[in-house]
Amino acid sequence: MEGFKITDYNKSNEQLDFENEKNSIDSFNTIRAEYFKKRIKWLIYVLVVVISITVHFTIIYPVYLISDNGIGVSTLQPYTFSFTINWTLFSTGSYLIIYFIKSMMMRVTPSLKQYIYSEINNIGFKVQEKRKSGITFLILNCISVLIILLFELRVIYFNSLLFANLFKGILVIYLFISLIIPIIWRVSYDRLSVKLKKKYHINIIPNYRIRKFKNQNYQLLGIYFTSNRIASKFNKNNKRLYNKIAESRWLPRKIKSFISKYSMSIFLRFNEFSTPNNFQKQFLNVVLALQEWDATISC
Amino acid sequence: MSLSYEDFIKKYQLDDFKVGLELKGHDKVNFYNDLSVIMKNFCKILDKLTNIASLRGGQVLMSLAKLQAKHSVINKTDIKNCLNIDRLEKLMHAFDYLEQQNYIIIEKKTQKFHILKLNKTDNPDFKLLEEIVEKFWTSPEEDKEKAQKWRDSK
Numbered sequence: 001m002e003g004f005k006i007t008d009y010n011k012s013n014e015q016l017d018f019e020n021e022k023n024s025i026d027s028f029n030t031i032r033a034e035y036f037k038k039r040i041k042w043l044i045y046v047l048v049v050v051i052s053i054t055v056h057f058t059i060i061y062p063v064y065l066i067s068d069n070g071i072g073v074s075t076l077q078p079y080t081f082s083f084t085i086n087w088t089l090f091s092t093g094s095y096l097i098i099y100f101i102k103s104m105m106m107r108v109t110p111s112l113k114q115y116i117y118s119e120i121n122n123i124g125f126k127v128q129e130k131r132k133s134g135i136t137f138l139i140l141n142c143i144s145v146l147i148i149l150l151f152e153l154r155v156i157y158f159n160s161l162l163f164a165n166l167f168k169g170i171l172v173i174y175l176f177i178s179l180i181i182p183i184i185w186r187v188s189y190d191r192l193s194v195k196l197k198k199k200y201h202i203n204i205i206p207n208y209r210i211r212k213f214k215n216q217n218y219q220l221l222g223i224y225f226t227s228n229r230i231a232s233k234f235n236k237n238n239k240r241l242y243n244k245i246a247e248s249r250w251l252p253r254k255i256k257s258f259i260s261k262y263s264m265s266i267f268l269r270f271n272e273f274s275t276p277n278n279f280q281k282q283f284l285n286v287v288l289a290l291q292e293w294d295a296t297i298s299c
Numbered sequence: 300m301s302l303s304y305e306d307f308i309k310k311y312q313l314d315d316f317k318v319g320l321e322l323k324g325h326d327k328v329n330f331y332n333d334l335s336v337i338m339k340n341f342c343k344i345l346d347k348l349t350n351i352a353s354l355r356g357g358q359v360l361m362s363l364a365k366l367q368a369k370h371s372v373i374n375k376t377d378i379k380n381c382l383n384i385d386r387l388e389k390l391m392h393a394f395d396y397l398e399q400q401n402y403i404i405i406e407k408k409t410q411k412f413h414i415l416k417l418n419k420t421d422n423p424d425f426k427l428l429e430e431i432v433e434k435f436w437t438s439p440e441e442d443k444e445k446a447q448k449w450r451d452s453k
Contacts, residue, residue, distance in 0.1 A: 019389050122385045123439075124447045196450050250347060278350040280383060284442040291449040 016115040018221070018276035027111075028208070028221060034109035035210065042104035046097055053093040061086065084149045091144070091179050095137050098183045107206045108192060116192065116204060116223070119279050125194050125287075127204065133190050137182035144178045147171060194283075200290050201228050202283070223274050225286045229267035230293060241296055242268045249289050302336045335435075342435035345428075356393040358382055360402060361432050363417055364425065368433035373415050383439040 016027040061082070108116075120127045150156045151171070158164040192204040205224040231238035246253050252271055270289045274282035311330060312318045322330050349357025362381040366373045375394065379387050394415075397403040401421050406414040417425045437445075 020392065118385070123383060123443045125450070196446075250343070277355070281350050281439055281442075284439065284446055287446040287449075288442060291446065294449070 016111050016276075024276075031109050031112050031208065031221065032210065034111060035107060038109060039104050042100045046100045046104070049093050049096045049100070053089060056089055057086075081149065081152055083152055084145060087148055087175065088141075088145050091141050091175075094179060095141075095182055095186075099133070099186055102186050102190065106191070107208060107210075112206055113192070115276075116206070120194055120204075120283070123280050123284060125196070128193050128195060130190050130193050133182045133186035136185055137178075140178035140181060144175050147174075196287060196290065197294070199228075200230075200294065202226070202286055202290075203228075221276055223276075223279060225270075225272040225274065225283055227270040227286055227290055229265070229269055230290070231268045233266050233268055238268065241293065242270075245289050245292050246270065249285055251285065251289055302333055302340070304337060307333055307337055338431055339435045342431050345431075346436060354393055354396060355382070355384075355390055356396050356402075359390060359393045359397060360417070360428070361436055362438055363403060363415055364429040364432040365436060365438055367417055368429055375413050375415065378415065381438045381440050383443050 016030065017023040018027055117127050147156070148171075156167070158167060193201050194204065195201045203226045205226065207222045207224060208220065231242065233239060243253070245251070252273065270286050270293075272282045272286045308314050310333065311320060313320065345357075345361065349355075349361060359378055359382070362378050363373060366377055366381055370377070375387060375390065379390060382390070384390060394403070394405065398405050401418055402425075404416045404418050406416070408414060417429065419425045419429075
């Protein structure tokens with residue numbers, strides 16, 4: 001027999017590979033390079049939106065039609081449908097800024113996404129990329145724009161001052177909600193997720209160190225799994241069952257780092273941390289914990 | 300519930316030679332169950348530890364022990380399927396390492412068909428590993444099937 005020799009495993013350029021040290025470092029550098037590229041792209045988009053809104057509200061909008069009434073007094077008159085146009089620009093701009101910033105912060109890169117998709121496919125599940133905030137924003141904002149437009153066209157018109165004021169009040173509340181809901185949705189819920197059953201899904205959150213430190217060679221790619229809310233923390237029976245399952249499967253009950261907001265929650269979730277070497281195993285660990293939970297709760 | 304080795308010794312007074320050990324009826328069942336719990340937890344520890352190391356050698360050993368208890372002939376693809384690994388190349392380093400360490404024996408029948416065996420002659424402890432793994436370890440393939448079955452159930 002030949003002496004012990006670790007041969008390099010050839011990987012294609014598009015695929016990430018963590019099977020040996022060299023390929024792992026290459027893959028990690030690819031992810032990091034993609035992340036910076038992605039960050040610059042989203043930053044440019046943010047700047048374009050910010051500049052467009054600023055230009056509109058500081059330069060274009062204040063250009064009123066100045067008319068002289070013949071006795072030297074100028075009157076200011078905004079252009080038609082100004083409220084509709086202003087609201088459309090403001091709401092779309094605000095949503096896009098949040099959308100782009102969130103995209104910038106998310107550590108999912110194209111090759112990492114491909115890696116996660118293929119690993120999950122290999123165990124017979126399918127990853128979904130949740131982007132419900134966009135649809136929510138479109139529906140809510142279209143309704144608000146339509147209402148404002150009808151109001152400006154005087155299709156919606158009230159003779160009574162009381163009703164007019166009431167309508168304006170409700171409209172302001174609706175405008176606020178129509179903007180804030182998609183933003184909250186984007187910040188909290190748009191992510192990679194695997195749907196298991198009607199009531200159960202698992203979120204996938206990659207995490208890795210972006211900056212290189214001189215003294216540290218920190219190349220760990222971590223991937224967090226968090227299940228959906230399974231029960232309230234205040235239900236003692238559920239808490240006991242949760243602890244039992246988490247304990248028997250070595251599932252961490254407190255999670256660190258950037259997803260710590262989950263630990264502040266009043267709901268119980270199963271959490272797990274994996275690296276590329278045990279990705280499938282750890283994922284199945286959470287799935288089977290949920291299966292155990294489901295089987296016990298259903299009894 | 301987790302039961303430590305010390306708790307087990309204390310519970311049945313195994314270190315007290317003045318007290319005789321008599322196991323009848325429920326006591327015997329409890330003793331057997333407690334021993335199973337210890338073995339199961341030990342197997343879980345093995346499983347977790349083998350998943351921490353970057354080389355998949357530990358997992359290959361466990362899957363080989365599991366398969367060997369059921370089948371007489373095991374090849375590299377069986378191990379790959381048991382561990383639910385998508386490409387055989389991902390296990391090559393582990394096979395090389397385990398063979399080098401004399402933990403496994405690889406019989407090359409043809410260029411592509413290689414039969415694997417645990418080297419129990421040089422490592423008699425593998426008999427215990429085989430017994431524990433066969434009884435208590437669930438392979439990734441079994442976990443996958445269980446998870447899919449649950450997903451597809453109503």
